[in-house]
Amino acid sequence: MSGLKKILGLLWIVLGPAIIIFLFMQAADKIAAASEGIARTNTILQWSIIILIFIPICTGLVIFGYYAWKGEYDHLPESSEELS
């Protein structure tokens, strides 16, 4: 199980930036496709919100993957002494 946790850790490290790139590509595509005026302003606003929210979350996913790769999750703490 420890080996699987580490290997998947690499996947999470890659997945974080991949999601952000995918979101940027989608945003560019949809904004370009939106008609002029209010429709385009709305589309830019909506995609800005989505990207702004998901950047820190994807950063968290990369950190999670890094910890997994380093074996930090091979044993989960079972008491506060282990956490402090």
Add this chain to the structure above:
Amino acid sequence: MRSTESNVTQSITQVIAASSLGTLIEWYDFYIFGSLAVIIGQQLFPSDAGASALINTLAIFAAGFIVRPFGALVFGRLGDLIGRKYTFLLTLVLMGGSTFLIGLIPSYSSIGYAAPILVLILRLVQGLALGGEYGGAATYVAEHAPVGKRGFFTSWIQTTATLGLFLSLGVIVLAKNILGAKNFADWGWRIPFLVSILLVVVSIYIRMKMHESPVFSKLKAEGKVSANPLKESFQKKANFKMVLVALFGATMGQGVVWYTGQFYAQSFLENTCKLDFNESRYILLWAIVFATPFFVIFGSWSDKVGRKWIMLTGMALGVICYRPIYQYFLDATNVKEMQKTMLLSESEPVIERALVPNKADSLITTTVTKTLTNGMTFKESKVEVTTEDVLAEVPGVQTVIKDVTLSTQSYIMVIALVFFQILLVTMVYGPIAAFLVELFPTQIRYTSMSLPYHIGNGVFGGLVPFIATLIASFQGSTPLSGLWYPIGIAALSFVIGAVYIDNRRGDNVMD
């Protein structure tokens, strides 16, 4: 001995009742906005904004979810510093006050874009308050609960979100039926917001009488209260890695299952399937009534078999079943096809004429009510534009289906399928408070558990209606395309949870 046990049970019952009532009211406040998204959209934005009014209203609705993690940080820190009781008294006041004020905001026609901006600000206050509330209530109950029954006792807090939604739907349906559709759309939608202030006053009175959590009081007496809960939660790797695993392996998947089953289902039935306003709400109300006891059943069961696999099974079933369920919703309401072979009768047409804002064109709407042989009814409106300008390009006649009511058989089936989705909600949500409480030590529990909970629910879950509606509006997408968002997130969370989380029943929350 038996008397002491009885006193403990009585005391925890009072703790649960007092905590749950306040939390239920906060959920009620938070959800009336979502339940009235279509009407609020019409009030806050220009009348010709069309679908973008709904998407922008859902964006304001989502903004309340997005700030929940910040509320978790601000009030979580306060809760770990000054105590659980006073912190969630404060969140209750903020939530009640902002909900009441939303009910007083003038419409777009009176104050223009100031209307959506003011509502957005109040919605953000609501989100901050809710971010502080839930973690406090769950921590407070868990720290009173006896060992081995934490899942059972905290599951009562878990029922409050669903019951808050139930209460909001009930008040809305009641107000609409009493006032009539037109009055409700004009001004009656404000009543559910204004009613909130009465509920909050009652809840504040009850909460004032509560005592501080015994575990926190002991910590305070011993001088062990954390000096900087935020720093301890997120700068210490040992804690931060637990925050991350709680988010990606549990609350993220739980959040999308919750909001798909209880929000997207209703939004889909009303906006995509064009079900009648009341019918879509009655379906959800019935499903909630039947499913709510399962929060306690799964919470209690998790004390015996562990939290992990109950939650993950709920996510896996969601991944597998969402598309077939929503395909059934589409098939059961496909009156365009059904009327080709099953049309029983058609009412006399009702013709409405309206001048469009340029005063040169007229909008003519011809509506007929149709009944099918299986008992279904719906309204079919043909909308056409006439113009005085002979050179103008006139758009063709548009046919709009609305107010679909189901046959008895389909009605029962749709209730059963929404019930099944809420059953999945009870699986993922019933045990999660106990799971999160047991993951973190007392000193930083309020802060540490609140953040992953509110990112999972507020951001991943709260964005389900907004992102799913957005995806479904893309060119080339189908009505089911929006489901890929909750399915993808739940699948990812299932894999992370299955690999990285222990199946614990954690006996010790006193350290």
